[in-house]
Amino acid sequence: MSERERLPPAIRRLCLVVDIESYSALDHPAQLRAQARLASALTTAVRRAGIRPGLPRRGVIRQNRGDGQLVLLPPGIDEARAISGLVHGLAEAMLSINAQPPRLRLRVALAQGVVQSAATGYVGKAIVDACRLVDSDALREALAAAPERDFAVAFTDDLFRDVVVHGFGGLVGSDFRQVDVVQERKGFAIAAWVSRPDLVATSPPASAGRWRLPASRVGRAVLTVVIAVAMVAVVVAGAWTATNDPGRQGVTRAASHSAARAARPSPPEEIMFFDSGQQLDRCIELTGSGVVPEGFELRLYVKAGEFYYLALLPAIPDREAGIWTFPQVIFGPTPKAGVPITLYLALIPEAESRRLTDNYETQYAFRELPPTVVAQHTFLRSADNGPC
Known part of the structure; x- marks a missing residue:
């Protein structure tokens, strides 16, 4: 059997990479808490995207990156629904976990392409693109310029033009600006679209991000308040x-x-x-x-x-x-x-x-x-x- 025949299958997947802002400034216990809260937020976001974690073979793959995670979504999914669900779900999850200090802020990048399993993880241009985007100056500057936001997002150019520009799931193309991400030392250059910080002044409450919760989630939020009030009545009684x-x-x-x-x-x-x-x-x-x-x-x-x-x-x-x-x-x-x-x-x-x-x-x-x-x-x- 040739080496090519022994290679694992190359499968097209949606790639999400997330990093925590200023993670290295946290002490050891705070890093433990930050990683646990990030994992919880990503679980919520994946479920809001309509995808069940833990399914065999075609399921979600999550790979830790210390201060972040790589998430590979299953092949053959409805990418428009999944992308908007991830963004809205992450906004909802961050709103919840940041109700208690210390506050977490994230850099988020999405790409799509063929990936393969390898000896120590997964490989593919889409993974490289997402990792470089999440570490890019453009995304760091977008997050720094919008201190009210819990996260900033970057899309590769092809993914943006395939999905975001068409307004699927409530995403708005004008919420992003085009940038060229160039890292000469790594021989990397790519066109991308990054959150526009200048929209914060006209946004909904910034703690929920620029992305509004879908109507069904508003209903869930109202129900949560009702449950909380009921619990308060029970406790006070x-x-x-x-x-x-x-x-x-x-x-x-x-x-x-x-x-x-x-x-x-x-x-x-x-x-x-x-x-x-x-x-x-x-x-x-x-x-x-x-x-x-x-x-x-x-x-x-x-x-x-x-x-x-x-x-x-x-x-x-x-x-x-x-x-x-x-x-x-x-x-x-x-x-x-x-x-x-x-x-x-x-x-x-x-x-x-x-x-x-x-x-x-x-x-x-x-x-x-x-x-x-x-x-x-x-x-x-x-x-x-x-x-x-």
Whole structure:
């Protein structure tokens, strides 16, 4: 068999590269948090693009780059929908994660072309183009010139002319300016289109980016506010009580928890919460130890009154380090400090976990826990009732 015949297949993909602004200025703990928050934002953006992460072969491929990530989308997708979904989804995700300091700002670049798997990752001109664009002076200057924005975007010329210029998905061609990105030392030159910082003054609220949320997302945002108000009413009424029974780990499932029908994971390394002894503020990052098994996601439930409330997104696992993180958990205000709050962790099969997230608008409270609860812990609430 010739060397050419042994080469992996060359597949055309949409390439997304993201870097965190001023990452090297962060200390070690801040870098850990920044990477976890970036991973969460990209997961949200990919799902908003209508693509399910983790599907075999044709699925999303994510490769870490230290202060950023390379994301390769599946072949044969609706690129117009995917690109607009990525941009709108990233705006939505950044608006959420930046509700809690420190603020993250991103440089984002997109390209398209043939890529191949290689010994240490993936290769292809599209990947090179996106990586050079994300590091270009033009994109850095666009982000620096618009301090109100959470991110700035660059497109290769061909991708811009194929998709963005036609206004698919609410993207507006006039929001970008054409630039020539030249890096003589690397022998690189390409035409590209970069966010126009001069549009900030006429933009919607800059924290949401120049790109407006689609109408369906506005509805989700309104619903989130309603849920938050309802949770506040529950909490203020005194529903955060110590009535949780530690023996409820074996409680039978609610009818809506189809996870009970799936195979249970092998007994994992013990999963537990980290507890520094401090009381929980209104907006917190929750972390803990234990390896999340492949094919499963770790979901968080909070007991309030007779219901268990599900957190919107699963934990971000670091299987090599044996830790997991929920970048942001928001509790309603309480009338006084020292109110106990019991949290539960459940291992849910990935497909079922995605269904829970997709159906969150209509089902976020459950009368019973899923049968795969692996940990629970009671914390005390602080008196912090400030905004996130």
